[in-house]
Amino acid sequence: MRFFRLAPIVFCAPLSAQGPSPPDRAVESITAEDVLRRVAIIADDSMLGRDNPSPGLEKTAAYVASEFRRLGLSPAGENGGYMQRFGINRWVQDTGAVLSRGEVPNVIAKLEGTDPVLRREYVVYSAHIDHIGVSPGQPDSINNGADDNASGVAGLLELAEAFSQPGARPKRSILFLAPSAEERGLLGSAHFVEHPTVPLGDIVADINMDLIGRNWPDSVIALGLDQSDLGETLMKVTAAHPELQMTPIRDRWPEERIFYRSDHYNFARKGIPILFFTSGTHSDYHRPSDEPGRINGEKESRLVRLLFYLGTSIANQRSRPQWTSVRFQ
């Protein structure tokens, strides 16, 4: 027999007086002005194209780490810091001859989740910090890499800022990963998955961003949509936020094989479900003309807001994302 207790009387404030939910307030910290300010710093001429290795790449890594620290994120690199360093060959571009060995940094931070059990698992956001350096002999020799990939790193930092707002932390932990040496063959993310700073089996998804600041103002390529139930989650989140005016679409250039050309690939080959966001290439790709002034900060801020809601949804779901296909190989 069931025992019925009188329900306590609860006084509810009218909905309008409660205001927006914590995620809806947090997302407002992602702005066009912030995106453009960060792109201008990372893609500044003084960074000299963020080659692997180079002082400009180190300055960029130091900027990303200082932002992680300012936002109150925990270091998740090695030796208690934000950096994970690894060796790389320096070579002469024309001949391919190896000049010497150098070191480059991955920058890694984490935000602990609120759930005592689920916080052991991680949703990763990734965006590579390196680019291709300078092209001597050209009138403007500096490859600024504003879209490739200052745009993605700006997005990563805007996400870190949003998740650091009061009440915005989800149940699972969030890992923010800024790999180096992507332009040398995805080496930074390869090093990370071989030497993970959190248990690889506890990473439930990677959301990767590379070239997200140009082209269409209303849509974005989302690779991996059909490979796991992350695609379904993305579509639900998109439908719930029509105000963002941002539609995920499938690959437009299958012949470019872009699935194999950015850092998410290293997570996918380790069995971790991924989504890769890119607005695609353009005539300034890998040229000195990939300048900050050509980035659409307003469009990028709407995309990054969508990625914030996406990560929040993945990190709060009871079960972790599952593959629905193995077509990626």
Ligand SMILES: [Zn+2]
């Ligand atoms: Zn790139």
